[in-house]
Amino acid sequence: RRKIARWRAAGLSATVIAEKLGRHRSTIFRELKRNAFEDPQMPDLSGYYCVTANEMARERRAKLRKLARFVHVRQAVIERIMHGWSPQQIAGRMRLERHPICVSYETIYKFAYSADGQAIKLWRHLPERRARRRPRHARRRHGRRFSPELNILHRPDTVAERKQFGHWECDLI
Incomplete structure (x- = not known):
C-alpha cells in the first residue's frame, strides 16, 4: 500500500503500478476504489493514502469476523465442538435451521486455530486433534x-x- 500510494502520488497509472507489483490491474483498481479517502468538505484532500487505506481494510475485515462479533454464535459453536461435532456438521446444521447468522466451516476452523481458540484448546475436540493446522495442499x-x-x-x-x-495393447476393443 505504501508503494501504491507513492506511485499514485507520482502520477503513475494503475496499469503501470500493477505491472511493477506483479498483480493484475483489476486488483489495483479495486484497491484504489475501495480504500480511497473521501472528504466532502475539502475535496483537495481526497485521494489514496496508505495509512488510511490500511485502516479501512482492517475495519472491513473486523466486521466480517462473525464469531468475534456475535457472542451467542461463538458460544453455540464452542459448545457443539466440545460435544464432538465437526465444523462441517455445525455449519450444515446452522444452514439447515436457517439460523439468522450462519458461519462456514472454514470460519469455525480459523476460530479454533486462532489465539482465542488456542486459549481454550478447541483443537483437542476437532476431528484430527492437531494443535496446528496443516497447510492446504499438504492435507492429501x-x-x-x-x-x-x-x-x-x-x-x-x-x-x-x-x-x-x-497380452497385446487394445485387445479388449
Missing part, C-alpha cells in the same frame, strides 16, 4: 499409485513376448 497424502511389484519391467516372459491372446 500422495503415495505410490502402483506397488513396485507391478512395474512393467517385472512382467512375465509370456506377456513380454506377446505370443498369447490378451
Whole structure:
C-alpha cells in the first residue's frame, strides 16, 4: 500500500503500478476504489493514502469476523465442538435451521486455530486433534499409485513376448 500510494502520488497509472507489483490491474483498481479517502468538505484532500487505506481494510475485515462479533454464535459453536461435532456438521446444521447468522466451516476452523481458540484448546475436540493446522495442499497424502511389484519391467516372459491372446495393447476393443 505504501508503494501504491507513492506511485499514485507520482502520477503513475494503475496499469503501470500493477505491472511493477506483479498483480493484475483489476486488483489495483479495486484497491484504489475501495480504500480511497473521501472528504466532502475539502475535496483537495481526497485521494489514496496508505495509512488510511490500511485502516479501512482492517475495519472491513473486523466486521466480517462473525464469531468475534456475535457472542451467542461463538458460544453455540464452542459448545457443539466440545460435544464432538465437526465444523462441517455445525455449519450444515446452522444452514439447515436457517439460523439468522450462519458461519462456514472454514470460519469455525480459523476460530479454533486462532489465539482465542488456542486459549481454550478447541483443537483437542476437532476431528484430527492437531494443535496446528496443516497447510492446504499438504492435507492429501500422495503415495505410490502402483506397488513396485507391478512395474512393467517385472512382467512375465509370456506377456513380454506377446505370443498369447490378451497380452497385446487394445485387445479388449
